[in-house]
Amino acid sequence: MDDSKDTSPKAFVKRQWQTVPASTDSEPEAPALRFTIMTYNVMAPSLGKHSWLPNSTPRNLNGKTRRNRIIGEINHHRPDIICLQEVDDEKDFKPFYRPRLRKLHYRYRHKQPRVKNHGCCIAWDMRKWRLLDFESVVFNVHSHTQGIVEWYLTETGQALEDLSIDPAHTLMVDDLNQMWSSHNVNIATFAVLHHVGAADQAWFEYRDARNELLKQQRAVQRLMRRAKRDGLEEDPKLVASNEKLAILAGSRMPQPDQNFESIIVITCHLLWSPNAHFERLIQVMLVLRRVCHYNRNLRLPVVFAGDFNAAPIDPLYKGMVNQPLDATDCDVLLCSMEDYVQARFSHRYWGVPLPDSLFYYIPEQARKKYVAALIDQLKGAIRFNSAYNQPGLHPPPLDGEPTEHDEPPYTTYCQFVGTLDYIFYTADPQSIVAESPLAAKFPGRNRIILNRPVGDMDTEPLAPVDPWWKQCRPTKILEIPAPSTLEPGIPNARFGSDHLCLLTELKITHA
Template sequence: MERSPTTSGRSKRESPSLVEQTHRRKRRRIVTVESEIHVHENRYEISSSSSRRWGSSSHCNDERQRRRSKTEFVDSYRKWVFSPHDCSRYKDRVVIVSYNILGVENALKHPYLYHQVRPQFLNWDWRKKLIRKELNHYKPDILCFQEVDHFSDLADLLQKDGFKGVYKVRTGKANDGCAVFWKEELFTLLHQESIEFQKFSLSDNVAQLCVLKMVNSHSDSNRCANSQIPQSTPSRSILVVNIHVLYNPKRGDIKLGQVRLLLERAHAISQEWGNIPVVIAGDLNSMPQSPIYQFLASSSLDILLHDRRKISGQIEHERGSRPLTAQLEDAHSDQVPISKLLAYRWSEEELRLAAGCDGVTQLQHHLKLSSAYTGIPGSYHTRDNCGEPLATSYHSKFMGTVDYIWHSQGLLPVGVVETLPVNILRETRGLPSEKWGSDHLALVCELAFVDDSRVT
C-alpha cells in the first residue's frame, strides 16, 4: 500500500539531500569541538572603556580559532573579564601583574617537583621568552616578580619593552628575590625601600615597597583646568608592595609575622605620602580563606584561635582529623566549646614573632584591603566560591592558590585576567609547559583610582 506524503512524515521534496546531511553532520562536529574547547565563556560584555585596551573578538578570529587544535587553545582561556559596573568615569588606571617566575636555582634544587616536565621547558632561556611574550599580551604598566635570581637578564629583556626595575635579593643562602618593574613612560619612582625579615628573626624572605607617580594622569589635566586647586598638589601616586612569604607551612608564626610587619610598614608609607592607595602583590604561600587570608581581608585575627601549623591552610589534615574551619563552624553553633579551640599551644617566642611584641594575641592592621579577583565575577571553571582563582600554581606535589593582588579602598578593580581551568592545567601534567614559563600563573588586574576629581 502506497503512503501519501502526509502519512509518510516528510515529503520527498522536504527530505534533506545527501550533501545537506553531510554539511549538518560537519556542523554538529564543529559545535561539539567548540563546546569542548570553550570550557569557560566570559559572562560579561567588555565595556567600551575597556575595549580601547584589549578590543573584542571578531568573527574572523573565531573562524581562525575553530581551525586550531585543542592544545593551541590553551592560551585562549586566559581572557580578560570585566566589572559588571560602569567604570567609564574612572580615567586614571593601572594594569598590574604579580608573577612568581620560578627561580632557576629553585627548579634545579627540586627536580622531584618537575619530573613530568620536559627538561626543555625548565630551561631559563626558553622560559624567559615565554614570560616576555605572555606579559606583552597583557600590556601591563607595573610588574611584581617573585623568585627572581637572574635580575640582570630579566632587566635587559624587559628594557626592550620600556620597563625599568628595582631588585631586592633574599638574605641567607638563597639567591632569589623580589623585583618591581614599571613602564618608564608612565611612572616615576618617588621612593623605594625594602624589608629584610631576618632583622626581625622572621626568616630570610624580603619585601619591596615602591611609591610610583603617574607621569601624565587625568588628575594633572583637572588640576591645570581648575585654578582653585593648588599647583603644588602632587599627581596620582600609588604604593606598590611586593612580597614572597616564607613557604614552610609549619611556621605559621613566622608567616603571620611577615604579613603583619609588611602591613604595618605599608600603612605607614601610605600615610607619609598623603594616604595614597596601596597594592599588595605576591606569593603569600597561603590558601584562600586561611587565617592569614582572613587577616588581610578582615583587618584582624585572634592568634589563639588557630593552630600555627595550619595558619596558612597549606598542610593537608591528618587522616581522620577535621579541618579547622569545620571546628570553627561547630564553635559558632555551640557544638564545640571555645575553650577547646584555645588549646592550641603557642610558645611565648612564637607569639612574639607573630604579633611583634609580648603579651599580644589579637592582631590588627589599618589597611582596608580587598582582593582584586574577588571584585570581578568570573567563571566557576576558574574560581572558587569566594571568587579567588582555583589554582595559581601547579607542579607534581601541589595544585592550588597562593598568589594574590590586594588593593586598598582608593582603588577599584576594573578587570582581571582569568587563570586556567583545572582540567586544562591537569592536561599539562605540570608547569612550566610549552605555553607557560613558570610553575605559577601570572595574576593580572586593571585597577582604577576611584575618585578622579580628587588629587592625592
C-alpha cells in the same frame, strides 16, 4: 648560544580579559586614573628541579625556555606595573630580564637577600610612571613583633617571677621573652610611583634637560682646569660655553602639577612552608608596619601583590581582607606559633627536655587572645580587597565542592594545586588608618614627596592632607586558564613557571 641574544618569545597561552561587574551603588563617574598591574612568580632556576616537579619535562624546566615564555607574556600584555618574585639576580635578572625590560620601556628595582639566590622586582612603564621612593624589607633583619611572654605580662600586670615556671625552664623562658622576627630570609619591596600627567611630563623633561646641562658644564669646567694646569691659555669658546650653560642650568624649575596621582606598590614572597601560618603573619605585619609609617600622613592608595604562600582559607588571608577568624583559625595559629618558636630557637640548647608546650605557664585562653590581638593589629593597619575575588569569573573548584570565597581555584598547578598569589588593593581612603596600631610602633624619618607640605625633616611630622582619591576598584582581570591547558602540571609547553601570572586593571576615581 647566548640566550641573552635570543629575543624571540616562545609559545604561551594568550589569556583573555574578563570584565568585573561594577557595583550597583557606585557613584557617578569622576575623572579616574586607570592602570594595569601584574604579579608573577617566575620560579628561580635553582627551584626548577625535575625531582621537585616530576610532572614537567626537563625541556620545560630549562631556564632559557621558561624565561622566553615569561617575557613573551609580559610583552603581550604590557602591564603598566610588574611585580616579579623569585628573580635570580645573576642567572635571570642581569643577563635576561633587565635588558628586555629596558627595551620594553620599563624601569625597575630588584632586591635580593645576600644569603638567598632569588628576590623581588618591581618594574614600571617609564612613559607613564616615575619612581619617587623605594624600600626593601628583608624578613630576618628586623625584630618588631611583641613576643607572647612580654604581651601576657603587660596584659595581666604581672612580673616574670609571678608565673608558674619550672626553675629548669628559666633559661628557655628568658629566651622566649623577647621581640620576635622572622628567621626566614625572603624579601618584600615597595615602591612609591607617581603617575605622569601632562604638566608633570613637562616638569620631568625639564629636570632631565637641566641635569644634562649640568653634565655638559662639568665637562667644560674639567677642560678649562686641565688647560690651566698645563699652562695653556683659556679657550674663549670654552669660557663662553661655560657661562651660557651656567645660566641655563641655574634657571628656575617650574613646580609639578598639583594633581598628585601617586600610589604605593608592594610585592613580597612569603615563607613557603605549609604550616608556617604564624611566621607569614609576622612577615606581613613587618611589611605593613613600614608602609603604614610611610603612608600615615600621605594616605596614598596601596596595592599589595605577590606570592603569599597562603590559601584563601588561611588565617592570614582572612586578616588581610578583614574577615572574622573562628576558633579553628586561632588553633591553627597557636600550633603554628609553637612550630615557629621551635624553629627559631632550634639552635639553642637549654639543657633540659622541652615541655609539650613552650608556653605551658600561659593559660590557653590567653594564648588564643594573643594571636587574635596580632590579627586585630593586621586588620587595623590597612583593610584590603582582593582583585581576583570575583564570583562567576573563574573555573569551578576542582573537587566540585562549594567554597566560602570567590578566589580562583588555583594560581599554581604542579605537585601542589591551589591559590597562593593575590593582588590586594585599598578600596577607599578609609581603608588606610592614619594612626594604625602598626604605624605608631616603627621609628623612622618622615619622607618628603614632590610638593607635599613639609616642616623640619627630622623633628616635625608631615602635615596630613586630604586624599586626592575616593575609590579604587578593579575593572578587568586576566582569566584563569582551564585545567586542560595546565595538565599534568606547569611549567609546560605553554606556561613558563609553576605559578600563573595575575593581571588586573584598577581604576582610581578622583575625589
